[in-house]
Amino acid sequence: MKKKGKEKKKRSRLWKFIYPASVFAVIAVCAYVLVPGFQELDGVRARIVEMERSKQQQESRNASLKKEIASMDTSEGIERAARRHLRVAMPDEVIVRFQSPEDEKSTER
DSSP: OOOHHHHHHHHHHHHHHHHHHHHHHHHHHHHHHHHEEEEEEEEHHHHHHHHHHHHHHHHHHHHHHHHHHHHSSSSHHHHHHHOOOHOOOTOOOOOOOOOOHHHHHHHHO
């Protein structure tokens, strides 16, 4: 009968060591697996914020381009675009073009 009591004490002592050690091991493994995942999640969140900002900039640019297209849909808009981009003038007009000092340096070479 005394042997059973000693065996229970040995098991009890062993259990007091194994249980906390196994809990610690499980926590350590979870931390090892989860910490890199959380770091990657932070990186993904930063990319999402950056992409949202880029999306807003593109939407703003698209809206301004749509306005420009709508303004070009008239005869005045077509004339304005031809003058600005193609440097077209009416028959009785003269186009005067000024060169900046940087332009002169690049033509001298």
